[in-house]
Amino acid sequence: MRPHPAGGPAIDTLTVARRWAPDAAIGLAVLVVGVWTIVAPDGYSMSSESDRLLLTVCFAVAASLYRAAPHVALAGVWLTCFYQLADGVNLVYAELAVALVAYGAARHGSTATLWVSGLSIPVGMLAGALYVLARPYVITDIIGQGVLLRGDIVASQGVLIALVALMPLVLPWLVGLLLRVRVTSRAETAVARTGREQAEQQQLAAEEVARLRADQAALARDVHDVVGHSLAVILAQAESAQFLPDDDVARVKQTLAAIAGSARESLQDVRRVLASTSDSALTVSLPEGGLDRLLEGVEASGHEVVGSVSGTPRPLPPDLDVIAFRVLQEMLTNALKHGRRGEPIHVDRQWHDDLRLEVDNVVDGAAGSGPLGEGLGLPGMRRRLESVGGRLDTRRRQRDGVPSWTATAWIPLRPGADRVGS
CATH class of the missing domain: 3.30.565.10 (Histidine kinase-like ATPase, C-terminal domain)
Structure with a gap:
């Protein structure tokens, strides 16, 4: 971990390197292969090496951004193709990286990038057909012929050649789309599962709260019944003592003893009720x-x-x-x-x-x-x-x-x- 010079958050260079290393390697591979095919002595091209090198570099950069920034890669491919059409630069091998960009746009791009890349395929097919028809000699480098193709042959087969050339765009885009749908479906399933688990947990929590409230209400009713009954009995006994003769000490003591017994029994009943609320108590204990x-x-x-x-x-x-x-x-x-x-x-x-x-x-x-x-x-x-x-x-x-x-x-x-x- 390397701390930020200004005291900000630390920069995990290892994580950044691991994230960008595969993409950078792909871009570098496209660049090396493209440059090697340009500087090779065999083949014939009507475009300068500098123009083709510029196209190769642009396609290599686009290939390195296919996952991290698919929208930038798609825009770069379109700008490079516009330049190629406007300047009449011949096809280069690095243009095969467009298939990787099509896959990345469908797999990793936003919804807007997905739609734009899908619409780009038929538009690119039309542009490619017009490009081949307008320049019947631009494909000589790709097929590796040392002589120029006759214009009438290219003109009659131009549309077919464009269709065959664009197949590497359609298939990767479809593969990326299928993987995108699969991942999205899994994510939605995970979200739904998480939602169900949260709902179940909330339901269990609500049931637990309801159970606790029911237990509290039951305890309140039991205490009310026990205490109310005991106080009513004690009150009746105390009122009966008021009507006893003052000199009948024995009956007064008997009544007081009955009051004490009722109070003692009431206390025992309350203890039994409270003990019944413990987890180990399966049933409420009643007096004999x-x-x-x-x-x-x-x-x-x-x-x-x-x-x-x-x-x-x-x-x-x-x-x-x-x-x-x-x-x-x-x-x-x-x-x-x-x-x-x-x-x-x-x-x-x-x-x-x-x-x-x-x-x-x-x-x-x-x-x-x-x-x-x-x-x-x-x-x-x-x-x-x-x-x-x-x-x-x-x-x-x-x-x-x-x-x-x-x-x-x-x-x-x-x-x-x-x-x-x-």
């Missing part, structure tokens, strides 16, 4: 006892639970087990939060083609006339159920003239399970 454990917790808070089971309880797959547990947990949470104190909570479980969970509780008049679906609980339950083909129904009812709130969930059952859901 399943759905019955939820009902026992509500009863421990001082609320009466009237439960009923119909059909034959059966094991549930892990995903349905989690959904059934969280949905019933949220139903009981809403019953504790909005239900009238002292009224029983009715819980019905029906095992048939699907698992039907229904929670019914009496509410105060203001709560019974309020809007449905406030908060995150009901939307969260619906999303859980819809993810497995289930559904949720919530409505107000009048039971013996008293407003009540009923939430009903249907969970489709399918064979295969790891634990019992009731």
Whole structure:
């Protein structure tokens, strides 16, 4: 590497030499062969050696630029040919380098150079025919005859000679065009493949982002259900302690112990939910006892639970087990939060083609006339159920003239399970 004298970028002379050495060698070969054929003692020419040497040098330079600057080489060939026609200089062997220039224009040239070179072939054929017809003796050097050809022979065969002479232009140009199309096709295929790979990577990234967002939403729902239910139970237990006699220390201690137990169990539930988000956790861990454990917790808070089971309880797959547990947990949470104190909570479980969970509780008049679906609980339950083909129904009812709130969930059952859901 040789640094630039002015402190600019380094000049890689070796790279430049490797790039230009083959082209320079081709130009030098054309020049040597052309000069040797001019200075050779055999043959006959009506043009001076200086004119033919000038043409040879021009064609050699054009040949050396066929790859690096095909447009310059093509322009040089045309200017040299114009000079040859105008000055009447005889043909030289170096003109065979025009075939290399035609190949380079079709293979390495720009789109404009490609079109101009293609149009140059018929134009050159016409000019060559006119040149031969106008000067019947200019081909004597090329065919190596020591005598002049008769004008009538050249005139009658001039067009044929021009066609034969231009074949070395058509074939190299076509070969260059075919190679150009092949390389372009490969490049377009590579670009398309790269585009597909980038699209696939973007799709994978989008799917990963969607999965992470879904996991975050699921975690938020689980934490909401666990914490909301636990706080509702603790609140119910704390409110029940207000109605205890002041001198009933034993029951007060019992209630405080129940509150502490509920808080401890809530903390364990939150830890289980957070642990289920790790890569090693395949399923969400639920408290022992399943759905019955939820009902026992509500009863421990001082609320009466009237439960009923119909059909034959059966094991549930892990995903349905989690959904059934969280949905019933949220139903009981809403019953504790909005239900009238002292009224029983009715819980019905029906095992048939699907698992039907229904929670019914009496509410105060203001709560019974309020809007449905406030908060995150009901939307969260619906999303859980819809993810497995289930559904949720919530409505107000009048039971013996008293407003009540009923939430009903249907969970489709399918064979295969790891634990019992009731």
